[in-house]
Amino acid sequence: SRAPTRAAEKMEIQGAPVFVINLILTENTDEKTAAEHLAAHRAWFSSHVEKGDFVLVGPRRDRERAGIIISRVTSREALDEILSEDVYFPSGAAYEVMEFTAVQGIPAVAGLLER
Numbered sequence: 001s002r003a004p005t006r007a008a009e010k011m012e013i014q015g016a017p018v019f020v021i022n023l024i025l026t027e028n029t030d031e032k033t034a035a036e037h038l039a040a041h042r043a044w045f046s047s048h049v050e051k052g053d054f055v056l057v058g059p060r061r062d063r064e065r066a067g068i069i070i071s072r073v074t075s076r077e078a079l080d081e082i083l084s085e086d087v088y089f090p091s092g093a094a095y096e097v098m099e100f101t102a103v104q105g106i107p108a109v110a111g112l113l114e115r
Helices: 006-011 031-051 076-083 107-112
Strands: 018-025 054-059 066-072 093-100
Touching (some): 018 076, 031 054, 076 093
Antiparallel strands (some): 018 066, 018 093
């Protein structure tokens, strides 16, 4: 039998909060630097998807240079540490973090629900 992945272990955290992060890029810089920072930002969120820290990540449809992250980590402190690793942190983006307890959802997100 295979050992569970870190992502699977993260999904099994009972009672861990779910976070919604509304991220808005505020950095104004030259095109070369902007492209480098965006590539680093994408690598950052991809690594946290692979680790299971981020459940869903994507751009907002109603606003340019903005995105939403759904995160499931053990605490707000753990999330703050992850956010501090982003290339845009602290002054190149605004990070609005909302914490909630998921109590209902479709079977595909059952691992996020508080039991």
